[in-house]
Amino acid sequence: MLSIFKKFKDGLAKSAKSIAEKTGGIFGRKKLDASTIEELEEALFASDFGYETTEEIVEETQKAYKKDKDLRGKDVAAIGSSVLKRVLEGSEGRIQFVEGSPTVICLIGVNGSGKTTTTAKLGYQYKQDGRNPMVAACDTFRAAAIEQLKEWSSRLGLDIIAGQHGADSAAVAFDAYQAAKARGHDTLIIDTAGRLHTKSNLMDELAKIRRVLQKHDEAAPHYSLLVVDGSLGSNSIEQARVFNEKFGLDGLVVTKLDGTSRGGALVGIYRELKLPIFFLGFGEKPEDLQEYRVDNYVDAIFGADEEE
Amino acid sequence: MFESLTDKLTNAMRHLRGTAKLSEENMAEALKEVRAALLSADVHFKVARAFIERVKEKCVGQDVLKTVTPGQQIIKIINDELTALLGEGSTELSKKKPLKIMMVGLQGGGKTTTSAKLAKALKKDGYKPHLVACDVYRPAAIDQLETVARQIDVPCFAKRGTPDVPAIGEEGLRVATASGDDLIIFDTAGRLQIDEQLIDEIKELKRRVNPDEVLLVVDGAIGQEAVNVAKTFNEAVQLTGIVMTKLDGDARGGAALSMKEITEVPIKFAGTGEKLDDFDVFHPDRMASRILGMGDVVSLVEKAQESIDEKDAANMAERMMAGDFNFEDMLKQFSQIKKLGSMSSIMGMLPGMGKMAGNMGMDDKAEKQMKRSEAIILSMTKVERQKPQLLNSSRRTRIARGSGTKLAEVNQLIKQHMQMKKMMKKMQGGGKKMGNMKKMMKQMKASGMDPNQMGGMGGGAGMPNLDNLKF
Numbered sequence: 194m195l196s197i198f199k200k201f202k203d204g205l206a207k208s209a210k211s212i213a214e215k216t217g218g219i220f221g222r223k224k225l226d227a228s229t230i231e232e233l234e235e236a237l238f239a240s241d242f243g244y245e246t247t248e249e250i251v252e253e254t255q256k257a258y259k260k261d262k263d264l265r266g267k268d269v270a271a272i273g274s275s276v277l278k279r280v281l282e283g284s285e286g287r288i289q290f291v292e293g294s295p296t297v298i299c300l301i302g303v304n305g306s307g308k309t310t311t312t313a314k315l316g317y318q319y320k321q322d323g324r325n326p327m328v329a330a331c332d333t334f335r336a337a338a339i340e341q342l343k344e345w346s347s348r349l350g351l352d353i354i355a356g357q358h359g360a361d362s363a364a365v366a367f368d369a370y371q372a373a374k375a376r377g378h379d380t381l382i383i384d385t386a387g388r389l390h391t392k393s394n395l396m397d398e399l400a401k402i403r404r405v406l407q408k409h410d411e412a413a414p415h416y417s418l419l420v421v422d423g424s425l426g427s428n429s430i431e432q433a434r435v436f437n438e439k440f441g442l443d444g445l446v447v448t449k450l451d452g453t454s455r456g457g458a459l460v461g462i463y464r465e466l467k468l469p470i471f472f473l474g475f476g477e478k479p480e481d482l483q484e485y486r487v488d489n490y491v492d493a494i495f496g497a498d499e500e501e
Numbered sequence: 502m503f504e505s506l507t508d509k510l511t512n513a514m515r516h517l518r519g520t521a522k523l524s525e526e527n528m529a530e531a532l533k534e535v536r537a538a539l540l541s542a543d544v545h546f547k548v549a550r551a552f553i554e555r556v557k558e559k560c561v562g563q564d565v566l567k568t569v570t571p572g573q574q575i576i577k578i579i580n581d582e583l584t585a586l587l588g589e590g591s592t593e594l595s596k597k598k599p600l601k602i603m604m605v606g607l608q609g610g611g612k613t614t615t616s617a618k619l620a621k622a623l624k625k626d627g628y629k630p631h632l633v634a635c636d637v638y639r640p641a642a643i644d645q646l647e648t649v650a651r652q653i654d655v656p657c658f659a660k661r662g663t664p665d666v667p668a669i670g671e672e673g674l675r676v677a678t679a680s681g682d683d684l685i686i687f688d689t690a691g692r693l694q695i696d697e698q699l700i701d702e703i704k705e706l707k708r709r710v711n712p713d714e715v716l717l718v719v720d721g722a723i724g725q726e727a728v729n730v731a732k733t734f735n736e737a738v739q740l741t742g743i744v745m746t747k748l749d750g751d752a753r754g755g756a757a758l759s760m761k762e763i764t765e766v767p768i769k770f771a772g773t774g775e776k777l778d779d780f781d782v783f784h785p786d787r788m789a790s791r792i793l794g795m796g797d798v799v800s801l802v803e804k805a806q807e808s809i810d811e812k813d814a815a816n817m818a819e820r821m822m823a824g825d826f827n828f829e830d831m832l833k834q835f836s837q838i839k840k841l842g843s844m845s846s847i848m849g850m851l852p853g854m855g856k857m858a859g860n861m862g863m864d865d866k867a868e869k870q871m872k873r874s875e876a877i878i879l880s881m882t883k884v885e886r887q888k889p890q891l892l893n894s895s896r897r898t899r900i901a902r903g904s905g906t907k908l909a910e911v912n913q914l915i916k917q918h919m920q921m922k923k924m925m926k927k928m929q930g931g932g933k934k935m936g937n938m939k940k941m942m943k944q945m946k947a948s949g950m951d952p953n954q955m956g957g958m959g960g961g962a963g964m965p966n967l968d969n970l971k972f
Contacts, residue, residue, distance in 0.1 A: 238546040241724040244537060304747060304775075305609025305720060334775075336613075336648035337641040344640030358648075389750040422609060426543030426724025428752035449608065452693040454726040477608075477638070 225264050230255060233269060240494070241426050241454070242277075243461030250276045274495040280460060281487045286444035286469030288416060295327070295373045295381040297406060297413040301399060301440065302420035303432055304387030307448035309338060311420050311474055312384040313345035314482035319380050320351065327378040329369030330355035331362040331402065332386040342384055349479055352378065362386060363401040370409045383414065390435035399440050416443045418471055423449045423456035433462045448474035451481070455494055523560045523571065531575055532557060542755035542792045545728045548762045556582055580789055587757060588785030590767030594742070595713040599683040600628065601674070603710070605703055605734055606718035608691030611746035613642065615718050615772055616688040617649035618780035624655065628684035633673030634659040635666050635706065636690035646688050653777055656682065666690075667705045674710050687712065694733035707738050714741045716769065719756065721748045727756035728763050735764045745788075746772035749779065755792050826922050828878045828886035835875050873906055877914050880904035889918060 233254060237247040250273050257272060258264050290296045298315070300308045312328050319326040328351050332338035339355045346353040354372050356365035366383055373381040385402065388395035406413040419442050421429045436442055450456045450473055459470050473490075475481040520527060532553055539549040559578050565571050594600065602619065604612045613636070620630035632650045634657060636642035643659045650657035658673035670687055677685045687710060692699035707715065717731060717740050734740060743764075745757055748771045757768055768783045878886060880903035885891050892900075892915060901908045 235546045238540060239725045241543075241726075244541050303722075303750065305611060307609060335645070336652075337645035340641035340644045341639065348640075389747060391750050422720065422722075424607065424724060424726040424730075425720065425722045426752075426756070427541055428543070428722035428750065429724075431751055432722075449693075452607070452726065453695060453729050454724065458724060 225258055225266070225269065229266075229269075230258070233273075237273075241457035241461070243427060243430070243457070243464065246276070246280055246460050246464060249280075270495045274491045277460065277491045277494070278487060280464055281491065283467075284459075284463045284469050285485060285487055286471040287484075288471065290324075290379065291412070291415060294410055295370065295378050296415050297370065297381045297383065297410070298416045298418060299383040299385065299402065299406075299414035300418055300420050300446070301385050301436060302387060303389050303422075304335075306387065306420045306422045307474060308332070308387065308420045309341050309345070309384050310477065311446055311448060311472070311482065312342060312382050313349060313351070314474065314479050315382050315472070316346070316351045317349045317479040318482055319382075320349070324380050325378050326380040326382060327352040327354065327369065327373045327376070329353070329366060329373075329381060329383045331365045331369070331383050333358055333360045333362045333365065334386040338384075338386065345479075352376065362398060363405045366402045367405040367408070370406055370413065374409070390432045390439075393439075396435075396439045403440070416471075417441060418444050418446050419468075420446045420448060421458065421462070423447045423458065423474075424452060424454040425458055427458070427461065429458040430461045430465050433466055433468060437466060437468065442468055444469040444471045446470075446472045446474065447485075450474060451476040520565055520571075523563045523565060523574075525557065525561055528557065528560055528575070531572065535575070535579060538793060539755060539758075542753035542794065543722075543724050543727070543759075544755035544792065545725055545759035545763070548728070548759045551762070552582070552586075552758070576793070580793060583758065583789035583792065584786045586785075587761055587768065587788050589761070590765070592742075592767060592769045592782050594623075594769070597713050598628075599678060599685060600714070601685045601687070601710060601712040602714040602716060603687045603689065603703070603707060603712040603738070604716050604718055605689050605738060605740075606691060607693065607720075607730060608639075610691065610718045610720045611744075611772055612636075612691065612718045613645050613649065613688050614777075615716075615744055615746060615770075615780075616646065616686045617653055617655075618772065618777050619716075619770070620650075620655050620684065620686055621653045621777050622780050623684050624653070629682040630655045630684040630686060631673075631677035631680070631682035632657040633670060633677065633685060633687045635670055635673075635687050637664050637666060637669070638690045642690065649777065656680070666702050667709045670706045670710045685710075694730050694737075700733070700737045703738055715739060716742045716744050717760075717766070718744045718746060719760070721745045721754045721756070721772075722750060722752035723756045725759075728759045731760035731764045731766070735766060740764065740766045742767055742769035744768075744770040744772065745783070748772060749774045753792050753794060754788060757788050758792060826918075826925055828881060828889060828918065831918060831921075832875065832878050832886070835871055873904075873910065874914050876904040877901075877906055877911055889915060 230251060234247065234251050237250055253272050253276055254269055257268065288298065300312055302308050309332065316326045316328045328342060328346055330339045330342040330353060333356050339358060343353060343355060354365065354369035362385065369381060369383065385399065403414065417440060419433055419436050421432065433442065433445065445459065445462065445468055447456045447459050447470060456473065462468060463470065470485040473483050473485050475483065535556065536549055536553050539552065540546065556579050559582065560575060566574050604616050606612050616632055620632060624630055632646055632655060634643045634646045643661060647657050647659060658676050660669050660672065663669065674685055687706065689703055689706065694700065715738050717734050719727065719730065743760055743766055745754060745768060748754065761768060771781045771783050773779045773781055877900060880900045885896065897911050898908060901911045
């Protein structure tokens, strides 16, 4: 447990600039003053938490400051993390595997969000866990996307079904399910082409993937997860909203959290849409994918120590 | 749907009617709204603050104009200021030949696609492009560049099996120049700005190939992180320009302002779609209204002006008013609409409409509908097109078969046409409106971003053609 937390924290704090450190001045300070609040506000905004959550934390801090002029920096961190934990209550998503037939996880998202890498990482993780996963390369649009996943699966020893470039992605998905079932795989992870949520023809293509999968199993895909680039700002809420309306989402994977970005957009997305977060991505290596936990996330952000 | 900033400001400044001058006090509420708008468009906190200060200075002491609401007046000042800021610096690339361009950025920003788009665009200007694959990390990244290079028929240098990126770059440069190519584009791997080792790698590549342009490729939807990214990359490899990608989405793109403000590097290009032609020089005025959430009325008007043939429009208007609107005219109308671009891009330019377009599936459904209607008309004989009254049931059946549509659709279109004709007859009296479309557009353009006009721009005043699409 401790090691998971450590990794998590290391991931988020690789840049050694977590909010805690940015506002280290504040959280370490014995007493606050008016300018501290502004510093706090800046640090929160810089984390893409979104306007509402930021204002909420700032307001609560101000209220507490009015009551108690001796408010210490540590108290501010406590206020921040309690607000954040409140906002994120119930945001942990978990995969419940089905018995007897492959559990299908479909990864969708805008271009460049990290779907292919996440597919490979997730496959790797399940393999490590003793499951028997298969990946399907249904991004038949982007040049060399299929090669990319093939390369990953040969490196990681994953079974893969891939179509031809330009082929019908739904047909690949259909075949993949059939193959997964026939070969006794218990998990099927489907990588789809990147698409902007504003293109309705590409959204229709996704619907087709679902339709053909349901010919095999009415409950498939069991999980449709939106892969969101953690360095994006408020538009990721819009992306999630539209993908959810048009396709129906079960939750999110937030990637690229190894930079200085805090992936704060997930707070805004959860706040608005109540879509749970399943995994966080911390880098390009196969093991850089972790189950999302509210406490770990919030503590890493506000710099609480695991010993405390 | 978002309440537009214009509405919000108009509300916030309602009490100002009748006041003589703008002051810090009476603007406070409005400026708070502006700040919220900037922040929710992902403009960096500090940049937003500095910007608001600047706007405040410009506003304080100005007379409240009688002709516009104070809210509109502020919008105008903000919009002008934003456009000026975003537009500083040249969007032109160096004119050198051979021209060496290095592309850098985070993972997934769109470097490889942008490399190809840039090569394609400059090929049209007479350059002989050569792509050099410098991404040795992401699986199949080289394959991807080779594939897009083939698509645009441009040579691509790649060397597999070595991680020595600077050496690959040097050799690529040598090969390209030896074969007489004069535009060499180096596509590098995506990297985090805090990954020192990889940042050193592009520094070394830069030193060895000595590019004339170093372009940072950034996802248009990037958040507050944009500032760190632009700053670090600029310090490391001295950027000469920024490319904002995926602007065909609905991100407000506030990062553009942040990056510009922090680095003073000009934004040069915009990626606007999946096709390799979807590439445009950067328009600061459009970006400004996008950040403020006001749509892109000016671009729409420009586009309409470019593509609608004045004579055709005048002719048609005349015929319409004479109540003589036949299927040939309808066909012409379709082609004019098509010249404007896809429905989705038109809708995207209207304030508040972009999102609606996506949500309603308006973009391609309307287009598909138009295509079907067009097919039906094209299956009519010339005489039928001019004299719709000839269309009896056997002719209609033939047309349906010929156009691959259903009889009901043909009937629907004929009914539609009848209704349009009726409507036009009704307008005969007061209806110089349609004929003056061109003139209206001119007026709108002359007024620039005048918010007065924009307020009234609900869903296509001055664009009567759009209404006809609601078949």
